[in-house]
Amino acid sequence: MTRPIAAMLAVLAIALPATAEDTPKSGGTLTYMIPADAPPSLDGHRETTFATVHSAAPFYSVLIRVDPNNPASTTDFVCDLCTAMPKPTDDGKTYTFKIRSGVKFHDGSPLTAADVAASWNAIIHPPEGVTSARESYFVMVDKVEAPDPSTVIFRLKFATNAFMPALADPFAWIYKKEILDKDPHWYEKNILGSGPFKFAGLEIGQSMKGVRNPDYYIEGLPYLDGFTGIYAEKQAVRVEAIRADRAAMEFRGMPPASRDQLVKELGDKIPVQESDWNCVNLVTPNHKKKPFDDVRVRRALTLAIDNWRGAPALAKIANVHTVGGIVFPGSPLAATKEELQAIAGFWPDIDKSRAEAKRLLKEAGAEGLKFELMNRNVDQPYKYVATWLIDEWSKIGLHVTQRVLPTGPFFEGLRNDNFDVTIDFNCQAVVNPLLDVGKFLPHSVYTENYGNYDDQKEIDLYQQMLHETDFTKQRALMREFEKYVLDNEAHMFMTPWWYRIIPYRSYVKGWKISPSHYLNQDLATVWLDK
Amino acid sequence: MYRYIIKRLLLVIPTLVGAAALVFLLMRLIPGDICVVRLGSGGGTFDERAVQACHAQLGLDRPMFLQFVDFVWGFFRGDFGTSMWSGKPVLYEIAARFPISLEIAIMAVVVANLIAIPLGTLSALKQNSPIDLVIRVISIAGLATPSFWLGILFILAILNVSQAAFGSPWMPPIDYVPIWKDPLRNLSMVIFPALTVGYRTSAVTMRMTRSAMLEVLREDYIRTARAKGLVEHIIINRHALKNALLPVVTLIGIEAAFLIGGLVVTEQVFNLNGIGRLFVQSVQNQDYTMTQALVMLVVAAFVLTNTVVDLIYAWLDPRIRYG
Numbered sequence: 126m127t128r129p130i131a132a133m134l135a136v137l138a139i140a141l142p143a144t145a146e147d148t149p150k151s152g153g154t155l156t157y158m159i160p161a162d163a164p165p166s167l168d169g170h171r172e173t174t175f176a177t178v179h180s181a182a183p184f185y186s187v188l189i190r191v192d193p194n195n196p197a198s199t200t201d202f203v204c205d206l207c208t209a210m211p212k213p214t215d216d217g218k219t220y221t222f223k224i225r226s227g228v229k230f231h232d233g234s235p236l237t238a239a240d241v242a243a244s245w246n247a248i249i250h251p252p253e254g255v256t257s258a259r260e261s262y263f264v265m266v267d268k269v270e271a272p273d274p275s276t277v278i279f280r281l282k283f284a285t286n287a288f289m290p291a292l293a294d295p296f297a298w299i300y301k302k303e304i305l306d307k308d309p310h311w312y313e314k315n316i317l318g319s320g321p322f323k324f325a326g327l328e329i330g331q332s333m334k335g336v337r338n339p340d341y342y343i344e345g346l347p348y349l350d351g352f353t354g355i356y357a358e359k360q361a362v363r364v365e366a367i368r369a370d371r372a373a374m375e376f377r378g379m380p381p382a383s384r385d386q387l388v389k390e391l392g393d394k395i396p397v398q399e400s401d402w403n404c405v406n407l408v409t410p411n412h413k414k415k416p417f418d419d420v421r422v423r424r425a426l427t428l429a430i431d432n433w434r435g436a437p438a439l440a441k442i443a444n445v446h447t448v449g450g451i452v453f454p455g456s457p458l459a460a461t462k463e464e465l466q467a468i469a470g471f472w473p474d475i476d477k478s479r480a481e482a483k484r485l486l487k488e489a490g491a492e493g494l495k496f497e498l499m500n501r502n503v504d505q506p507y508k509y510v511a512t513w514l515i516d517e518w519s520k521i522g523l524h525v526t527q528r529v530l531p532t533g534p535f536f537e538g539l540r541n542d543n544f545d546v547t548i549d550f551n552c553q554a555v556v557n558p559l560l561d562v563g564k565f566l567p568h569s570v571y572t573e574n575y576g577n578y579d580d581q582k583e584i585d586l587y588q589q590m591l592h593e594t595d596f597t598k599q600r601a602l603m604r605e606f607e608k609y610v611l612d613n614e615a616h617m618f619m620t621p622w623w624y625r626i627i628p629y630r631s632y633v634k635g636w637k638i639s640p641s642h643y644l645n646q647d648l649a650t651v652w653l654d655k
Numbered sequence: 656m657y658r659y660i661i662k663r664l665l666l667v668i669p670t671l672v673g674a675a676a677l678v679f680l681l682m683r684l685i686p687g688d689i690c691v692v693r694l695g696s697g698g699g700t701f702d703e704r705a706v707q708a709c710h711a712q713l714g715l716d717r718p719m720f721l722q723f724v725d726f727v728w729g730f731f732r733g734d735f736g737t738s739m740w741s742g743k744p745v746l747y748e749i750a751a752r753f754p755i756s757l758e759i760a761i762m763a764v765v766v767a768n769l770i771a772i773p774l775g776t777l778s779a780l781k782q783n784s785p786i787d788l789v790i791r792v793i794s795i796a797g798l799a800t801p802s803f804w805l806g807i808l809f810i811l812a813i814l815n816v817s818q819a820a821f822g823s824p825w826m827p828p829i830d831y832v833p834i835w836k837d838p839l840r841n842l843s844m845v846i847f848p849a850l851t852v853g854y855r856t857s858a859v860t861m862r863m864t865r866s867a868m869l870e871v872l873r874e875d876y877i878r879t880a881r882a883k884g885l886v887e888h889i890i891i892n893r894h895a896l897k898n899a900l901l902p903v904v905t906l907i908g909i910e911a912a913f914l915i916g917g918l919v920v921t922e923q924v925f926n927l928n929g930i931g932r933l934f935v936q937s938v939q940n941q942d943y944t945m946t947q948a949l950v951m952l953v954v955a956a957f958v959l960t961n962t963v964v965d966l967i968y969a970w971l972d973p974r975i976r977y978g
Contacts, residue, residue, distance in 0.1 A: 162936045165693045165740050173694050173701055256708040258694055258701045310712075313742050329743070329751045330928040330936075332830050355830050355926075358936075362829065362926045365810055369817075369826035390824075532696050533687020533941045540691065572703040573695065 147634060153653035155352045155633065158363040158375040163330045163356055166313040169296035170248050171256045175642050178295055179376055180333045180354055182646040183347075184231070185298035185318035188222060188241055188277070189289070191555060193650050196639030197400060199456045199556035202293045206241060206319075207277075217284025217594055220292075222277045228342045230301055231323045242271035243302035245279075247309065255309045262291045262560055265591075284594050290557035295643045321347035321649035330356060341649070348635065348652035367395075367630065373653075374629030377642045378402065380444055380505050387628045395628050398638035401446060402623035403453045404552035406510045407564070409617050411544055412578040421489040423615035426546070427470035428482035429521040434475070435513055436621035443509035446624030451562050451607045454622055455640060457596070458558040458603050469612040470619060482521045495524040499544035501535040510620050511548050539575040549575060549617070554643035558603065559591055565610045565617055576616050583609060583616075659969055663962050674954040675730055675947075679723055682943050689713065689739050689941040713739045726947060735948035740940045745948045748933065755831055756922075756929035758841075759849050760914035764907065766853025767860055772903070774857075775864025776896060782869060790861070797858025803920035806851040810924070813847070829926040848925045852918060856910050863906050867899035874898075901971055908964035912956045 161176035169177055169185065189210065192201040204210060207222040214221070228236040249266050251257035265285050270278045281288060298318060304311050316324040319342070322335035336351040355372060357363050364383045366372040368390060379387075387395045410417035410426065417423060432448045440446045450468065452459040465471040472478040486492050500511045508529065515525045525546075530538060538544050551564040563571045566587055567579050586609060590602040610616050627638055635650040690709035694701035710716045714725075729736055735745035778790040810826060817825035827844045834841040871877065872895055880890045919931040930949065937945035 162932065163741065165940075166742055171705075174696065251708070254708060254711060256694075256705045256712065258705050260704065261702045310742075328830070328928075329741075329748060330933065353830070356928075357829065357926045359923045359926065361807065362924070365814060365826055366829050366926075369814060369824045371826060371829050390818075531687075531939060533685065533689075533692050533939070536688065536691045536695055537686035540688075573701065 147654075149348050149635060149650075149652040150654060151348050151652070152350050153655055155349050155648065155651055155653060156372045157352070157354055158366055158372045159333070159354045159356045160358060160360070160363060160375055160377045161356055162358045167316055167327075168310075168313040169298040170244075170251075170300075171258060171313060172296070173258045175377055176356075178643050178646050180327075181316060181318075182295065182298075183320055183322040183335050183352060183648045184316050184324055185320040185647070186228070186236070186342075187293070187295070187297050187299060188245070189293050190295065191293055191639060191644050193645050193647075194637070196637050196645040197455075199453065199640065202289055206236070206299060213284070215280075218281040220279040220281075220288070222279075224275050224277060225342055226275065228319050229340050230319045231317055231338065232301075233340075234301065234303075236299065236301075236319050237274040238271035238277045239274065240302045241277045241299055242269050243305050244299045245269045245277070245297070247300070247305055248297055252309055259294060259296065261563075262294065283592055285559065285591055286594055286596070286599065287557055287559035287591060290555045291560060293555045295554050295641075295646065320647055322349075322352060322647075325351060332356065343649065347649040349648065352648055367628065370630065373633045374627065374636075376627065376646060378444060378623075378625040379628060381441060381626065384626045384628045394631050396631050397626060397628045398636075399627070400625045400638045400640055401454050402444070402625040402642075403554070403556050403561070403640045404550065404623040405449070406445075406507060406620045406623075407549040407551060407617050408514065408546060408620065409549045409574075409576045410546045410615075411542055412576050412616070413542055414545055416489060416491045416494065417545065419489045419491070420613075420615055421485040422491050422494070424469055424612070425482040425485040425489070425491070425521065426518065426523075427611065427615050427618040428472070428478045428485070429523070430470050430514065430517045430618065430620075431475040431478075432471060432619065432621060433473065435517065439506070439509060439513055439621060440624065443506035444623050444626065445506045445510065445621040447622045448619075449622045450619060451565060451610065452558040452603060453553075453556045453561065453640060456556050456558050458600055460604065460607060464604060468608055469615060479521050486521065486523075493522050493524065495526075496545040498525050498527050499535070499538050499547040500527055500529045501548065501550075502529050502531045506623060507548055507550075514548075514620070542575070542577055547575065552623075554641045556640055559599075562587070562603075562606065565606075578614075578616055580614065580616070583614070660966060663965055667958050667962060670958050671951070671955060672727075675727060675951060676723075678947050678950040678954075679726055682946055683719065685938075685941065687941045688715075689943070690715070692939075692941055693740070715739075726944075730951065735951075736944045738937075738942055738945045740937065740942040740945065745945055748945065749930065749948065749952065752928055752930050752933050754833065755845070755927055756915055756918065756931065758834065759845055759852065759918060759927065759929065760911060762845060762849035763852040763856055763914055764911050766849055767856035767910070768907065770853065770857035771860035772864055772896075772900075775861040775903075776868055776891070776899075778861070778865045779868030779872065779899075780891070790865075794858040794861040794865075797854050797861070800855065801920075802851050802855040803924050805854065806848060806921050806924040809847050809851055827925070831928055844925075845927075848918070848921050848927060852914065852921055856914070859910065860903060860906055863903050864899065867902050868895060871895045871899040897971070901968060904967055904971070905964050908960045908967075909957075912953070912960040915953065915956045917953075 159176060159179045164176040164180045165172055167181050187205045188207055189202050190205045192203045195201050206225055208225055211220050211222055224238045224241055230236055246269050248257050249263040251260060265281045265283055265288055267280045267282045300312055301317060321338055321341045323338045325334040325336045327333050333354040337347055363375050368387060384397055410423050412418050436448045447454045450460040450465050466473050498511055501507050511527050515527060518525050539547060553561045564574060566574055568574045569579060570584055586606050590599055590606055593599040593602055632654045634654050635652045639645045690706045694705055737744050738748050774790045778787045781787045814824040814826055827847055828840055832840045877890060877895055880894055915930060917931060918929060919935055922929040922932040934949050
């Protein structure tokens with residue numbers, strides 16, 4: 126896969142380089158905070174929350190994953206349970222993986238290709254009554270087979286570049302076939318994996334504990350004797366816990382103010398790693414409601430937003446940072462600054478942009494329009510972004526109020542079309558632009574699009590892009606798709622991409638930030654310099 | 656007395672049934688869907704079929720009437736079902752959190768009464784003196800200060816003072832250990848929330864003790880006791896305080912019941928995995944079964960506490976049980 130240098134530079138990960146004297150030491154227990162009350166269940170196949178990953182990822186192996194030594198890269202995938210990354214055959218439609226020998230589940234039983242195939246079949250083709258949250262990621266997969274104990278074959282319906290990144294999904298834990306066959310719900314409440322740590326205890330709503338797996342298949346790993354993850358939803362508790370060294374870190378991300386507070390109080394005892402985050406707040410007008418059915422009004426809304434000046438200002442107070450299009454800014458498929466500046470909402474001259482917005486509103490008879498912006502009751506960065514947007518829209522004479530709802534009623538509002546314009550969000554794990562931009566497709570294709578529009582041209586463009594395997598052509602198609610969605614039709618608009626800030630105790634070594642809080646969480650390479 | 660007790664206990668049943676019906680219906684009126692919250696709140700992709708499978712698994716695709724019948728039938732059998740969020744039995748989830756809430760509630764009540772009754776009595780005895788004024792300021796400050804805010808101040812003060820004194824900040828542990836496993840660690844964790852909540856509770860009780868004492872001290876029988884030359888501490892402790900405590904006991908009962916499930920924010924500030932925090936989570940997550948069970952637990956705590964208070968009342972004042 127091509128990896129342009131520009132794309133690599135665009136990833137703003139500031140992973141601290143290891144020095145020569147940073148020789149890993151074994152031993153110790155890492156205590157970290159999990160910014161949630163508790164995971165809904167322990168089953169990665171079923172859940173979508175980081176609370177499940179941060180609790181249970183260290184217990185499991187996956188087939189392939191982002192490179193733990195270079196997780197900031199959006200294109201580096203390496204084997205975990207397989208022995209070598211395969212070259213596709215059959216015109217890109219068949220991928221054959223050889224599985225490591227000698228891998229054992231924590232109960233001592235051997236892990237074979239049958240377990241890998243059974244786990245993937247549960248994800249891609251879940252049996253009746255079983256929830257698989259990411260079934261739709263794998264529309265390209267026809268079947269998964271295990272012809273012998275060391276071989277797993279994925280047969281695709283069509284060749285696509287989206288397949289390998291999808292396969293590196295951090296929730297795709299390998300379960301034991303025998304258990305899945307007996308009770309497909311067993312993993313919701315129980316843990317049995319083959320990862321670097323063995324389950325040592327779950328204090329419900331309090332903490333998760335793991336101990337070193339002495340039979341781990343990667344020699345010398347993990348370094349830690351164990352870990353304790355403490356659940357704490359309140360940010361103040363987590364910051365205080367790190368300050369008082371009750372915990373060494375958290376893995377989701379803190380706002381700039383918390384980072385600054387910790388650094389001010391603890392100085393060089395608190396290094397910080399930062400990265401662009403594969404999450405973004407979007408603005409979705411409800412096309413069913415007038416006047417948002419009029420493309421001129423939608424374009425006016427996006428033309429009023431000054432992303433270029435807004436991003437650096439917001440970055441001082443909120444978890445946002447980088448201006449980008451529909452693709453994660455660090456990806457080779459992302460738009461360059463010049464390409465972005467040709468799209469409504471990213472014009473370099475904001476005065477010209479707002480003048481055009483006013484002209485469009487006048488033409489559409491929507492001058493001085495009043496409407497409500499629905500938002501989710503989450504501080505970072507939702508409320509900051511929404512407040513900024515309302516101010517931006519006031520500059521073209523719009524009168525916007527904000528309706529903030531708790532998560533449940535917020536989703537109810539989205540699904541029942543009970544909004545004028547809403548803050549929406551797209552937060553993905555592995556950077557996989559071809560699947561990630563699915564969010565912009567009409568609801569008939571992508572159920573979590575709440576714009577209430579149908580657009581066959583957009584769907585056709587997307588399908589063409591999904592099936593294209595030549596990178597250059599695919600990138601051109603992505604630009605066409607992006608321009609069409611954000612500008613020509615203005616179905617949805619962008620706000621600055623989120624920014625991940627991880628302050629941590631300086632004795633924690635071997636952990637590197639990635640563009641997602643779901644990735645690189647098995648803790649195998651983490652060690653303590655105490 | 657026995658007839659009175661039986662009458663009071665029988666009244667508990669219709670109260671609980673009414674509350675059960677109300678909470679079931681109110682929960683369904685809150686907009687939202689636990690499956691969508693679970694699958695969608697992370698922001699990642701999820702499949703509509705996953706939502707449907709989740710509904711089927713949780714029984715949410717069944718008619719509401721059947722769900723209600725299940726709930727009421729389970730309630731009478733003491734079976735609240737399984738949490739829709741975690742899939743674990745509701746009673747197991749509650750039992751895991753109940754000890755910490757109970758421990759803090761008990762400690763807070765003890766702290767509150769140790770502060771409130773002596774100070775409230777002293778305030779009444781020294782009415783309008785500088786001592787009374789100081790005590791009234793203490794109690795009004797307690798009423799005006801939200802306990803969670805006080806909790807935050809406590810933690811910040813501990814962090815800053817320890818940093819200034821020892822060079823590195825210290826705070827109470829954030830992962831709970833039962834008192835029987837490690838008493839010192841347990842107490843260092845729960846003492847601060849207990850003080851925080853206890854102070855707030857003491858303010859209410861202090862005011863009540865003071866006003867009740869002032870009323871009793873003006874009664875004829877107190878004047879008679881003084882006239883016949885009884886020692887002052889006997890008049891205060893045996894004759895005045897015992898009678899003044901009647902409304903105070905009622906208040907303590909109500910406050911104690913509230914503390915079991917009402918420490919919502921304090922538990923979050925101190926990262927205590929108690930019933931209050933579970934309550935917030937289950938409402939946020941739209942976990943019907945858990946919320947229903949918790950509401951019923953709080954209702955039952957209130958009803959039972961009030962029943963016990965009524966019985967104590969009857970014991971303290973014979974006119975009530977014979978009335």
